[in-house]
Amino acid sequence: MRTSIATVCLSGTLTQKLHACAEAGFDGVEIFEPDLVAAPESPEEIAALAGRLGLSLDLYQPFRDAEGVSVEAFDAVLRRARAKFRLMARLGIDTMLVCSNVATATVDDDEHSAAQLRRLGEEAAPYGVRLAFEALAWGRYVDDYRRAWRIAELAGHPGVGVCLDSFHILSRGHDPSAIEAIPGEKIFFLQLADAPALTMDVLSWSRHHRLFPGEGAFDLARFVGHVLAAGYGGPLSLEVFNDTFRQTDVLRTAQQAKRSLRWLEDQVARSGGAVSLPGGPERLPDVDPPRGFDFVEVKAEDAGEVDTLLRQLGFTFRGRHRSKPVRLWAHGPARVVCNENLAREWPPTLAAVGFEVADPKAATQRAGELKAPPVFRRTYAGEQPLPAFRAPDGTEVFLAGEPEWVAEFESDGAEVPPEDPVLTGIDHVNLAQPWQAFDEAVLFYGSVLGLRSAGSQDVAAPTGLVRSQVIRSADGAVRLALNVAPPAYDDPRGFPQHVAFASSDVMLAARAARARGLRWLPIPGNYYDDLAARFDLPASLVEEMRELGVLYDRDENGDFLHFYTETAGSVFFEVTQRRGGYDGYGAPNAAVRLAAQHQRDQRLSRR
Amino acid sequence: MRTSIATVCLSGTLTQKLHACAEAGFDGVEIFEPDLVAAPESPEEIAALAGRLGLSLDLYQPFRDAEGVSVEAFDAVLRRARAKFRLMARLGIDTMLVCSNVATATVDDDEHSAAQLRRLGEEAAPYGVRLAFEALAWGRYVDDYRRAWRIAELAGHPGVGVCLDSFHILSRGHDPSAIEAIPGEKIFFLQLADAPALTMDVLSWSRHHRLFPGEGAFDLARFVGHVLAAGYGGPLSLEVFNDTFRQTDVLRTAQQAKRSLRWLEDQVARSGGAVSLPGGPERLPDVDPPRGFDFVEVKAEDAGEVDTLLRQLGFTFRGRHRSKPVRLWAHGPARVVCNENLAREWPPTLAAVGFEVADPKAATQRAGELKAPPVFRRTYAGEQPLPAFRAPDGTEVFLAGEPEWVAEFESDGAEVPPEDPVLTGIDHVNLAQPWQAFDEAVLFYGSVLGLRSAGSQDVAAPTGLVRSQVIRSADGAVRLALNVAPPAYDDPRGFPQHVAFASSDVMLAARAARARGLRWLPIPGNYYDDLAARFDLPASLVEEMRELGVLYDRDENGDFLHFYTETAGSVFFEVTQRRGGYDGYGAPNAAVRLAAQHQRDQRLSRR
Structure with missing residues (x-):
């Protein structure tokens, strides 16, 4: 399957990250905004480098505090969004992660949020950009993927869908089986992270302790099975915030990340829950543990x-x-x-x-x-x-x-x-x-x-x-x-x-x-x-x-x-x-x- | 005021810890059992070394899973306790920390626990040992100092009192003011630890992240004020489980620990809540922060x-x-x-x-x-x-x-x-x-x-x-x-x-x-x-x-x-x-x- 990784998973500068992702064999990357902001290269240089390395730029992320805001505050959101749509056009990225509002939401109403997402979708369309709405586990009002999908559906715009992130769903103990009720073509993106079983506030857990698949306690094979069963056809993408991976050798971490996805693909294929598609998950050679x-x-x-x-x-x-x-x-x-x-x-x-x-x-x-x-x-x-x-x-x-x-x-x-x-x-x-x-x-x-x-x-x-x-x-x-x-x-x-x-x-x-x-x-x-x-x-x-x-x-x-x-x-x-x-x-x-x-x-x- | 510190706070071997505590100016130490068990020196050698260094051995700790057990299981508790009383006599320690049962409690009844503590008190008396009962924040039934005191009071034995630990009380958000209702002479020991404000399971918080007073978020001056107001006359003793202090230079950590108590004593004296006793908390010279x-x-x-x-x-x-x-x-x-x-x-x-x-x-x-x-x-x-x-x-x-x-x-x-x-x-x-x-x-x-x-x-x-x-x-x-x-x-x-x-x-x-x-x-x-x-x-x-x-x-x-x-x-x-x-x-x-x-x-x- 196609594989992608968020640049925030890795240490180093943005160009070092891109080189490492290509060398490790990833097909694409998610551009984490702070990595771009801190890079001396222009968006055009980054796009050209990715092109030369054979990496697609799959997602621009994150766009925060977009919906659930007052009518007055929404003007500033639109201004900010347009600037980012222009930037995405320069980068050649067609999907933006819009995460649920944490800081500025004042209106707890699905119709209101949906209308604001629809408006953003209309603004994004001329730039060829679509919006993947994601429920953060600590979102002010929207903290459940089922509600995020309800709002995206209400938005009723072809350029508004959802992003599913295993951490935000499994950390809250939410049942992932309802994912199968979302039309596959409306799942614009899939982010994967494992995590150890910890009892702590979910924000710190997410920001410091995420792991690559196979290193933690989440049942990711089952999770991905639901997403594939829904008809999702995009890449498996990693978004792992981890204090250690941020400071270890960039290439080695990228290789570890790639290995984790290959392992996960095998687990998905073996779990049998996933529909068997062309380009679907492939098994690794069968082996028993050493005797x-x-x-x-x-x-x-x-x-x-x-x-x-x-x-x-x-x-x-x-x-x-x-x-x-x-x-x-x-x-x-x-x-x-x-x-x-x-x-x-x-x-x-x-x-x-x-x-x-x-x-x-x-x-x-x-x-x-x-x-x-x-x-x-x-x-x-x-x-x-x-x-x-x-x-x-x-x-x-x-x-x-x-x-x-x-x-x-x-x-x-x-x-x-x-x-x-x-x-x-x-x-x-x-x-x-x-x-x-x-x-x-x-x-x-x-x-x-x-x-x-x-x-x-x-x-x-x-x-x-x-x-x-x-x-x-x-x-x-x-x-x-x-x-x-x-x-x-x-x-x-x-x-x-x-x-x-x-x-x-x-x-x-x-x-x-x-x-x-x-x-x-x-x-x-x-x-x-x-x-x-x-x-x-x-x-x-x-x-x-x-x-x-x-x-x-x-x-x-x-x-x-x-x-x-x-x-x-x-x-x-x-x-x-x-x-x-x-x-x-x-x-x-x-x-x-x-x-x-x-x-x-x-x-x-x-x- | 007299100061003491649990050996578990420090890195190194037991004898290295004793030397460091003496050099840092502590008056006494709590012997943490695993430190003694792992020491090649006999109890008599440890007692003699402490004597030469001018350190009193203030507490033997911890004795776990003592009360709340079935009648059948209590025989094994008594056998284990007698062996430890004999050991304490060899060390010349007169106070044992008995913490509330975590693993083996099956009877959730104050009278039952009190009767078992009374029996242990009777067994301890011939060895000149008294028992300081402490509510662990994660005790199976007893997790509140007020209940621990109720049980100790019910025990009705002169050799059974309580140990108060700031972490177990403040981490649970329990109001420390009820400490003043405990007769000072029944507070057999006082353990102090600060901690950062974290939202995580209390056991991990306690085992890895405790801090010395002045390094965290607890209001320890107020806490100690209540304990002194109750009439407690024993040492201020530190019990800090911290992953970093366990691996840093033993003398430097001991000096840091002593500084934290000197600072705390000043804070207690300034808070005014404490009664002014001979040997009570003394102020540091008044200074304003730099201008x-x-x-x-x-x-x-x-x-x-x-x-x-x-x-x-x-x-x-x-x-x-x-x-x-x-x-x-x-x-x-x-x-x-x-x-x-x-x-x-x-x-x-x-x-x-x-x-x-x-x-x-x-x-x-x-x-x-x-x-x-x-x-x-x-x-x-x-x-x-x-x-x-x-x-x-x-x-x-x-x-x-x-x-x-x-x-x-x-x-x-x-x-x-x-x-x-x-x-x-x-x-x-x-x-x-x-x-x-x-x-x-x-x-x-x-x-x-x-x-x-x-x-x-x-x-x-x-x-x-x-x-x-x-x-x-x-x-x-x-x-x-x-x-x-x-x-x-x-x-x-x-x-x-x-x-x-x-x-x-x-x-x-x-x-x-x-x-x-x-x-x-x-x-x-x-x-x-x-x-x-x-x-x-x-x-x-x-x-x-x-x-x-x-x-x-x-x-x-x-x-x-x-x-x-x-x-x-x-x-x-x-x-x-x-x-x-x-x-x-x-x-x-x-x-x-x-x-x-x-x-x-x-x-x-x-x-």
Whole structure:
């Protein structure tokens, strides 16, 4: 489908925005008036640049406080409108967004507003301009799209229709199904925004917290389904006011925006609610969420510290890569790759995560259609080409079927794995997110891998609150915790990331690791006193956990035991054991872990 | 009065927090349980450290979900409580905060809750512990302090009283005057927090956005007045959950917190509502807000660019300082100092603002009592000692009476000022604030200088939203605009700051400056087209503004004309003219200014 985006979604100057929109593959843009007013280029220059870039100028917006005004005040509205119609003719834009009156309305009457819109429609016609009337969620009198349509219908002018904006409709909890009662040709424009579920005044929510589709909580597929069912044939256009996107790289944000619309189009096509039209929504390749973790990769100039931690955790060395300085470690089905290739000056860093997918070809094609940025890795003849994409947080995401790549590791020097491994796989991977990349990451992992957001928590660290968002497959085979470090966090090694291994017996794993000399993260005695107060646990169990640095949590279904290693570079490991149907991640213990890591950093920095 | 602070207000580890609280001058602290749980030190070590630092441990908090539970569930509450009473005995803390039940309450009955509190009081007594029951604003059944007091009274146990928290009471809009009906000795504890006026769910508001007194919108002087009138004799204690304070320097935040209580104590004393008790609230020295700007100082390794801008604006050179590489420029009563002393590698930077105060001695004493950090400047014999303090944003703030320091500038080479200056003084000064320092700055300028917050705006810059908060004296003689740059802003020169001069004729000033070769900030033609559309201005005036790069705004009382110079380092100048009773700062034009400055930066960086 045709796609468009309002210039207000992006950072930079108007011409920078136009270049970025074209490069990201948008068909058109909405010109947000303040962007034009602040631009040194003339309207003719902007129109010509858009033409050269192949972008249509789809909407001029917004024209405020147009209707519902007194007869005396309406003269000034007309004067202002004529100036804007002249400007639109210079830009070559044929549709103006007229939003419902917020500031100057004094007449709460549909006929009165309709008459003023009709008059504006008559004035606009000679300029070839039509008016898309939109109900703002905080309009003085008109704050519901159904009323906006009633007024536009009453206006009875071919150049007066409506603009529908998902935020203004869904934020108020209005039922979007009545959209289907509006004739498609009278829906002059469609603006889309997602948003997180927040309880706050709708104006602040709208101005600061809108998100691109797939990043928030709105059911946009259903919404768009109603609009298409009504017969709307215009572009899907984004209007997202977001404090972060206003300050991040313009091209990257435009690409994220485009990805969100491609994802939404697929969702609409799958929801089936939309009529199937030529030029209607198209599906992405079918893929299931990954069925498990293939491997994780730690990159480092010298990964020796990590090798040691893995050996102490019971991993066995499975060989060196035949062409690169890369080592493979395994324990049961859990695989960790230590990569020293092109890693000069890298402290140990969690650099890549491999996912096992049923159909690598379809998964790769889907990622490509979503414009996930591919990662280049040199592949020699006879080596398995592993398609990979870079996530917004910088993590390289690999998609593979059976782990055939393992065969590239020379078994020379490899050890024999234990017959009865105590680790049973990777339980979850915890990835640090720069605050600027968080929403983009939710969209990336959601659209490319098909993972879904589960609970989110704030965890208090000594350096500030850490926001932790879990995304996972429905069956729990793949779980990622996306952790946003406090903005002021400034350790040059980066915010710690980790791999949590699943275990059938965490106590056994802890004792064995201790016997191999593991440097584990020390947990304060106060934690165990509190544990004994909170849960009615056998004293002997608490004492064993205290001795082994094992932490504990419980939910309505079961309980959870886990321990942490010390950190190498920015990487550490966790060993977990889920008992019963426990479905969390030990979140109440995360603050204790972060404090213990901070204590250790402080000790090291004092040396 | 005695002061205390909850450890949750601060960043760092528990021992770092204790050290900072002691150094900032607090008398005691509240131990926030998760801080203790995450600390490697034993309760005895914490108690001993606090003892050595001279800090009393005033409160253990919070004990959650204690009352309103079923009879069966209460056994587990008792078990948990006993463990915490034992812990409190180890810490030597005699008061526990028991907050109203959020998660596990099933019985909505005052007698039932009272009986459970009574039982807890009986259990606590042997440990020397008393219970301060607090109504959380989001308590399941008990969310009003008046009900919490009713329940505590019903409990009828000497060890059961209430804790009052200003946030939980004022956020719900509850009338605090009924506090006076509670016997003072039954108010076991008082927690204070300010907060901005926000419309959002009260839990998020409380957990993320609380502020220290003087930084928000609550009337805390009146609130504390009621509590003192009730006969409360305990400490004023701060409990502020704030995302920023959790990640900023622990000592600096503690000092800010202490300043907020000193300011509040003064406000309480002045409000007169409080009974005058021995040990009651004490006033700060009386001072009026500054009666005007004395000077602004630009610091630079080479201030030549600024000298040129000033000369072009019509300033006259008034001489060199007799002992330092410092030059004085003046135009009418507006004075700018160019300081090249100890300025190696400084690009031109707005470094200091001098304020003219009626009683410099009292103002200095007040700043000292508020622990404003003094600035050292070497003063030679015969020179005017000018007391100065460092604001949170790094600006040096000078307090002086008559500008006698001007005499230290050698008139050799000085020019004769014009008889009829077109500039009439400094209208306002615009100071960039790091996001971490913003709330602290509001408190600093408010408490030290007596300036009050006026409107705040978000301005869209190409690099993100800029939050602009005006603080001013009631008469408008001193106006500061505090601008918070977007967090991702990373120009090493810093976010631009500026001095706005007042003028009796901005067009005359602009023409004269142009004639002297001024490099002014170019304003886009689109701006003037929009201006003509928005306001019914004479075409000739719009054309003159377009020619001279003058911008325009209007409010209900009058209008405003202004223009900007280009930027030297991070400093630029503005010339303004207020006509009629215009009381704003041309905020609608700020986005155009920021875009034009951004365009210029882009051009320069491409060279």
